[in-house]
Amino acid sequence: MQGLVLDQDNASGINIKEVSLPDLKPQEVKVKVIAAALNHRDEWCRQGKYPNIKDGIILGSDGAGVVEAVGESVDKAWLGKEVIINAANFWGDDQSVQSADFQILGMPTNGTMAEYVHVNVSRLCDKPQHLTFEEAAALPLAGLTAYRAVLYHGQLKPGRQLLVTGFGGGVAQFAAQFGVAAGADVYVNSSSEEKLSKAKALGAIAGFNYKDENWVQSALDQTGGFDLVVDSAMGDTFPLLIKVLKPGGKLVFYGATLGNPPMMDARRVFWNQLTIQGTTMGSDQDFAEMVAFVESHQITPLVDSIFSFSDARTAFDRMAEGKQTGKIVLKI
Known part of the structure; x- marks a missing residue:
């Protein structure tokens, strides 16, 4: 063969x-x-x-x-x-x-x-x-990773605010679609206006171009902060993601394509009682639940x-x- x-x-x-x-x-x-x-x-x-x-x-x-x-x-x-x-x-x-x-x-x-x-x-x-x-x-792989990040670790509920970073990749597009299906208010960021438009066509409320140095303030002005951020880049974007989380919010990351963060604002993390959660792929239970979720919501x-x-x-x-x-x- x-x-x-x-x-x-x-x-x-x-x-x-x-x-x-x-x-x-x-x-x-x-x-x-x-x-x-x-x-x-x-x-x-x-x-x-x-x-x-x-x-x-x-x-x-x-x-x-x-x-x-x-x-x-x-x-x-x-x-x-x-x-x-x-x-x-x-x-x-x-x-x-x-x-x-x-x-x-x-x-x-x-x-x-x-x-x-x-x-x-x-x-x-x-x-x-x-x-x-x-x-x-x-x-399979991207859907499983996104499901565990958004619904197992993220515990996303209807009406919560979700930011998915780097929209366009496989996991990110599933994370956004799963968030919409779960009844959350979904936002994304990307460096591509075309990708931001595609996210909105899939149900995202708005998108932010992370090449805009004011994107964090724009996000905070529009949303007041996010309950959940799902990310795969980390690196020097990490401090910005901490800033856009609401008190009690959670950052779930499934990769570190930009490497390790240069610093962590520990005071902001403990004072706002933030959670930083790593994740990868998922269990057999996650996979079965993910496929059922996709079928139930007819996600493509x-x-x-x-x-x-x-x-x-x-x-x-x-x-x-x-x-x-x-x-x-x-x-x-």
Whole structure:
């Protein structure tokens, strides 16, 4: 079969080549992949910036397809089912935090950017019927991360005010849509006016351009502050996010693409009784609840673009440019 593998000897860092999968284990299923979506971790692997990477591994964490074969211990009722794949492996029994064995599909184990993938049957979930395969492939990793940030850690309630930073990325677009569906007053920020307009079309009340040095004051003037901020950048934006939180507010962050914060206004944090919460991916419980939430509210992932499998390098280049609004999808 054809698979897209990490190849650091190749100038592009990736290569589509003939690969084979090992024999199907008793608890595994073989999924014919119809569509797979890119995540930043795929691009970081390509750039050699992700830990414990290994050439020859099939990349890709997100995927949707059809079950074509099942292991000897798997119920044959799965055969022919349209499914999405939960990329979070070995979370463990503690809902509050992942286990030491936690892994994400697609590195260090073979992922979804291939004609077929073998996964444990516990990683499968019925594809939401209102979604195409391309839309469904965009959901798992980013949707799970956003759900845990907004609804598990954030405990977002109707009427609360939510700020989602960096709107345009996969997790951010789900965080905004989940916030709208939960009945919150949703705001976003971005450096792109086009992305801000797209957020408002999805239900956000307003957006702030973070290149405007007065965006924090504008946000405070308009909202009085936020109950919840969901962020992935941190770095030198952290002090600004602390400023826009209401007393008793919470900052939930799922990444630190700008690095560690240069400082923390500890007095503001303790006096206003703020909470700073880290999060990553989510448990099996979070995944099941996320899919049910998406089905209940008929949420459709925002797909930026769809590329053919043979044009995967162009898809990765678009991810590297950071200009996408929503998810980039490969049609396998």
